[in-house]
Amino acid sequence: xxxxxxxxxxxxxxxxxxxxxxxxxxxxxxxxxxxxxxxxxxxxxxxxxxxxxxxxxxxxxxxxxxxxxxxxxxxxxxxxxxxxxxxxxxxxxxxxxxxxxxxxxxxxxxxxxxxxxxxxxxxxxxxxxxxxxxxxxxxxxxxxxxxxxxxxxxxxxxxxxxxxxxxxxxxxxxxxxxxxxxxxxxxxxxxxxxxxxxxxxxxxxxxxxxxxxxxxxxxxxxxxxxxxxxxxxxxxxxxxxxxxxxxxxxxxxxxxxxxxxxxxxxxxxxxxxxxxxxxxxxxxxxxxxxxxxxxxxxxxxxxxxxxxxxxxxxxxxxxxxxxxxxxxxxxxxxxxxxxxxxxxxxxxxxxxxxxxxxxxxxxxxxxxxxxxxxxxxxxxxxxxxxxxxxxxxxxxxxxxxxxxxxxxxxxxxxxxxxxxxxxxxxxxxxxxxxxxxxxxxxxxxxxxxxxxxxxxxxxxxxxxxxxxxxxxxxxxxxxxxxxxxxxxxxxxxxxxxxxxxxxxxxxxxxxxxxxxxxxxxxxxxxxxxxxxxxxxxxxxxxxxxxxxxxxxxxxxxxxxxxxxxxxxxxxxxxxxxxxxxxxxxxxxxxxxxxxxxxxxxxxxxxxxxx
Amino acid sequence: xxxxxxxxxxxxxxxxxxxxxxxxxxxxxxxxxxxxxxxxxxxxxxxxxxxxxxxxxxxxxxxxxxxxxxxxxxxxxxxxxxxxxxxxxxxxxxxxxxxxxxxxxxxxxxxxxxxxxxxxxxxxxxxxxxxxxxxxxxxxxxxxxxxxxxxxxxxxxxxxxxxxxxxxxxxxxxxxxxxxxxxxxxxxxxxxxxxxxxxxxxxxxxxxxxxxxxxxx
Ligand SMILES: Cc1ncc(C[n+]2csc(CCOP(=O)(O)OP(=O)(O)O)c2C)c(N)n1
Numbered sequence: 001x002x003x004x005x006x007x008x009x010x011x012x013x014x015x016x017x018x019x020x021x022x023x024x025x026x027x028x029x030x031x032x033x034x035x036x037x038x039x040x041x042x043x044x045x046x047x048x049x050x051x052x053x054x055x056x057x058x059x060x061x062x063x064x065x066x067x068x069x070x071x072x073x074x075x076x077x078x079x080x081x082x083x084x085x086x087x088x089x090x091x092x093x094x095x096x097x098x099x100x101x102x103x104x105x106x107x108x109x110x111x112x113x114x115x116x117x118x119x120x121x122x123x124x125x126x127x128x129x130x131x132x133x134x135x136x137x138x139x140x141x142x143x144x145x146x147x148x149x150x151x152x153x154x155x156x157x158x159x160x161x162x163x164x165x166x167x168x169x170x171x172x173x174x175x176x177x178x179x180x181x182x183x184x185x186x187x188x189x190x191x192x193x194x195x196x197x198x199x200x201x202x203x204x205x206x207x208x209x210x211x212x213x214x215x216x217x218x219x220x221x222x223x224x225x226x227x228x229x230x231x232x233x234x235x236x237x238x239x240x241x242x243x244x245x246x247x248x249x250x251x252x253x254x255x256x257x258x259x260x261x262x263x264x265x266x267x268x269x270x271x272x273x274x275x276x277x278x279x280x281x282x283x284x285x286x287x288x289x290x291x292x293x294x295x296x297x298x299x300x301x302x303x304x305x306x307x308x309x310x311x312x313x314x315x316x317x318x319x320x321x322x323x324x325x326x327x328x329x330x331x332x333x334x335x336x337x338x339x340x341x342x343x344x345x346x347x348x349x350x351x352x353x354x355x356x357x358x359x360x361x362x363x364x365x366x367x368x369x370x371x372x373x374x375x376x377x378x379x380x381x382x383x384x385x386x387x388x389x390x391x392x393x394x395x396x397x398x399x400x401x402x403x404x405x406x407x408x409x410x411x412x413x414x415x416x417x418x419x420x421x422x423x424x425x426x427x428x429x430x431x432x433x434x435x436x437x438x439x440x441x442x443x444x445x446x447x448x449x450x451x452x453x454x455x456x457x458x459x460x461x462x463x464x465x466x467x468x469x470x471x472x473x474x475x476x477x478x479x480x481x482x483x484x485x486x487x488x489x490x491x492x493x494x495x496x497x498x499x500x501x502x503x504x505x506x507x508x509x510x511x512x513x514x515x516x517x518x519x520x521x522x523x524x525x526x527x528x529x530x531x532x533x534x535x536x537x538x539x540x541x542x543x544x545x546x547x548x549x550x551x552x553x554x555x556x557x558x559x560x561x562x563x564x565x566x567x568x569x570x571x572x573x574x575x576x577x578x579x580x581x582x583x584x585x586x587x588x589x590x591x592x593x594x595x596x597x598x599x600x601x602x603x604x605x606x607x608x609x610x
Numbered sequence: 611x612x613x614x615x616x617x618x619x620x621x622x623x624x625x626x627x628x629x630x631x632x633x634x635x636x637x638x639x640x641x642x643x644x645x646x647x648x649x650x651x652x653x654x655x656x657x658x659x660x661x662x663x664x665x666x667x668x669x670x671x672x673x674x675x676x677x678x679x680x681x682x683x684x685x686x687x688x689x690x691x692x693x694x695x696x697x698x699x700x701x702x703x704x705x706x707x708x709x710x711x712x713x714x715x716x717x718x719x720x721x722x723x724x725x726x727x728x729x730x731x732x733x734x735x736x737x738x739x740x741x742x743x744x745x746x747x748x749x750x751x752x753x754x755x756x757x758x759x760x761x762x763x764x765x766x767x768x769x770x771x772x773x774x775x776x777x778x779x780x781x782x783x784x785x786x787x788x789x790x791x792x793x794x795x796x797x798x799x800x801x802x803x804x805x806x807x808x809x810x811x812x813x814x815x816x817x818x819x820x821x822x823x824x825x826x827x
Contacts, residue, residue, distance in 0.1 A: 606618025
C-alpha cells in the first residue's frame with residue numbers, strides 16, 4: 001500500500017470543503033504519463049493502479065467515456081488527464097450510463113461510463129439495468145472507498161458489487177493494483193463477447209492510488225465465455241428441412257441480429273427465400289421497413305399485419321430474440337401453430353418462454369449463413385405472401401389529421417422522417433411518443449433506432465441522443481442527423497443533460513411531443529381505469545422552448561400544423577442542440593394495441609375495442 | 611375523456627378476424643397429444659463446479675431466488691482442486707424449470723460446469739438434533755440404530771449427529787420425535803455421481819492441482 005493510501009479520508013473533497021482537489025492525492029499522486037510516453041499502439045508505462053486502469057482501457061480500444069467526478073474515482077480521472085480517451089462530463093450519472101449505452105449501440109462497441117462511490121454508483125444503476133435488459137455492451141467503472149473502510153459504512157460507501165450483481169453480466173471488485181488493469185481489460189471484453197451486456201469494476205481508492213509498474217496485458221475475455229459461433233450441423237439441417245416444408249414461413253428478427261452485425265445476411269436470407277419479415281422492437285432496423293417483404297414490427301403496439309402474420313405462421317424463424325411478453329402477448333396464443341426455429345447465442349434463451357422445436361445455438365450471422373446454405377428450396381409460399389400483402393392493405397398504419405389544431409404527434413414524426421436521410425439516428429424516452437416514433441418512421445438501417453426496450457426507462461432519450469451524437473462524430477459521420485423524440489414527462493427526467501449538449505456543441509434535435517400528460521399512463525387509465533387520471537395530468541409542465549434557451553440551446557414552440565415543417569427545417573439546420581416543444585393532441589392514443597397478455601391477432605384498432 | 615375520440619384505425623374488428631385453432635401451453639409448447647400434459651415438478655440434485663471467488667455463493671443464490679426457482683437446499687465446499695468449490699443444490703421444479711436453472715447457472719462467469727446429478731448418485735446429509743435428556747439410554751439406543759453419534763449429553767439435553775440419505779434422515783427424525791426435539795440443524799443434501807461418471811459434466815475426477823476442464827456448452 002502506498003503512502004497516499006493512508007490518508008484517504010481527510011483529503012476527500014466530498015468530505016471537506018477546505019481541501020484543494022488539485023493536491024488531494026498527495027505527493028504520491030500519479031505523474032501524468034504524457035502522450036510522449038505512449039508510442040502508438042503500445043500500452044503506456046504505468047506507475048499507479050489508476051494509470052493501469054486507463055492503460056487497459058486504451059489497450060482495449062475505448063475512445064470515449066461519460067461520467068461525473070468524485071472523491072473515490074479521482075485517481076482514475078487524474079490518470080485520464082493525459083489520456084487520448086475523450087471524457088464527457090455529464091450532469092447526472094444516470095445520463096452517463098445511458099449516454100454510454102447509446103454510444104455502444106450506435107458505434108457497435110462497449111460504451112464506457114464512470115462514477116464515484118456511493119451516490120455516484122447508485123445513480124448509474126438505472127442505466128446499467130437498462131443496458132442489461134437490452135443486452136447492450138457497456139463497462140461501468142465506479143470508485144469505492146479504500147479497502148480498509150469497506151464494510152464499515154464509510155462516507156459514500158455503497159456495496160456497489162452487491163447492488164449491481166443482478167443487473168450486470170459480471171462485476172468485479174478490484175483489490176490489487178498489480179491486477180487492476182487486467183481486470184478492467186477483461187471486463188471490457190467480457191461485455192462484448194457472446195451475448196453482450198454491462199460489466200462493472202469497482203475500484204477502491206487506495207488500490208487506484210497504489211504503486212504498480214505492472215502494465216496490463218491485452219484485453220481478453222475469461223476462458224470459456226466466448227461461445228462457439230456455429231450451430232450444430234445436424235440441427236441446422238433439421239431446421240432447414242422444416243423451413244423448406246413450411247407453407248406460411250415468417251422471419252422474426254430481434255435485437256440480436258443487430259448486435260451480431262447480421263443485418264446483411266438476414267436480409268439476404270429473407271430475400272433469397274422470399275420469406276416475409278417482422279421484427280421485434282429492438283430489432284427495428286435489421287430489415288428495411290420499405291421492403292415489400294417487411295411487415296414492420298410485432299407486439300403490443302406493432303402493426304396489425306405483423307401481428308396477423310405472427311398469429312398465422314406455421315414456421316417462425318426467430319433470430320436473436322428473447323420472446324419478451326410485450327412481443328408475445330399471451331403465450332397460449334403466440335404463433336400457436338408455428339414450429340419455432342430459434343437462433344440465439346445464449347442457450348438459456350432457448351425454450352425459456354416459447355418452446356423451440358429447432359434450437360440453433362450460435363452467433364446470429366454465422367447461423368444465418370449456415371441456414372442460407374442449408375435451405376436449398378425456398379418454401380412454396382405464394383399464397384401466404386399474398387395474404388401478408390392483403391393484411392397490409394386491410395390494417396394500414398394511419399391516423400386522423402384534422403386540418404387545424406390540435407396537432408397530431410404522428411404527423412410530427414412523419415415530418416422529421418421526410419426531412420432527414422435514412423442514416424438518421426432516432427432516440428426516445430418511454431411512453432406514447434416512443435411508440436409513435438417507432439411506428440411512423442420508416443427505419444431501413446441497423447443502429448439507427450436507439451431506445452429503452454426491456455426496462456422501459458423514461459428519461460433515456462436525452463442522454464441517449466448525446467451518446468449517439470458523440471458516437472456518430474467519433475465514427476467520422478458528423479453529417480448524420482440525431483433526432484430525439486421525447487415525451488414531456490420523459491424529457492423532464494433528464495433534460496439537465498441539455499447543458500452537456502450545449503457545452504459540447506452537439507448537433508442534436510430534441511422533439512418533445514408535449515401532450516401535458518404522462519400520456520401512456522393516461523391512455524391505460526382511459527382504457528382500464530374508467531378514465532380516472534390519477535397523477536397522470538402534467539398540465540404543470542414548464543415551457544420547454546424557454547428552458548432550452550436558458551440552457552443556451554435553440555428553443556422553438558409549435559402549436560399548429562403550418563408551423564411543423566418550418567420548425568423542423570430550422571432545428572435541423574441549426575448547428576447545435578435545438579429543442580422543439582410540440583404541443584400535440586393530449587387525447588391521442590397509440591393504436592393498434594394488444595392488451596397485456598392478450599392474443600396478438602386480437603389487437604384493438606380503436607379504444608372501444610380494448 | 612375516453613370515448614370522445616373513438617377514432618381509430620381501419621380494418622375488421624378483433625372478433626371478425628380469423629383465428630387459428632392451435633394453442634400453446636404455459637411452457638410455450640404447441641399443444642398436441644405428446645406435449646399437452648403440463649409437466650409435474652420433481653426433485654433434482656444439481657451440482658456445479660465453481661471458481662472459489664468472493665461472492666460466488668451470493669451470485670448463485672441471488673440468481674436462483676430472483677428467478678423464483680424453488681430451492682430446497684444448498685451446500686458448498688472446496689474440492690480437491692485449489693480455487694474450486696462444489697455447490698450442490700436440491701430443487702423441486704418441472705423439467706423445463708430444471709433445465710433453465712442449469713442454463714442460467716452456466717451463464718455465471720465463475721461457474722465452470724453445471725448439471726443434474728443422475729438419479730443413482732450418492733447423496734447424503736448431515737443433521738444435528740437436540741432432544742430432551744430425560745431418557746438417555748433410549749436416546750442412545752435410537753442413535754445407534756441410525757449410526758448416529760452423541761456429541762453432547764447433559765442432564766437436560768442430548769445432541770446427536772446423523773448422516774445419511776434423505777429417507778434415512780426422515781426416519782431417524784421420526785424416531786427421535788418421541789423424546790421431544792428441541793432444536794435441529796440440517797446441512798441439506800450433498801451428492802456425488804457413482805462410479806466413473808463425472809458429477810458435473812466434463813469434470814475430470816480427482817485431479818488435484820490440475821485445472822478442471824471447463825464446460826464448453
Ligand atoms: C422511470 C420511469 N418511471 C415511470 C415509468 C412508467 N411510465 C411508462 S410510460 C409513462 C408515461 C410517459 O410519459 P411521457 O414521457 O410524457 O410520454 P408520453 O406517453 O406522454 O408520450 C410512464 C409514467 C417508466 N416507464 N419509467
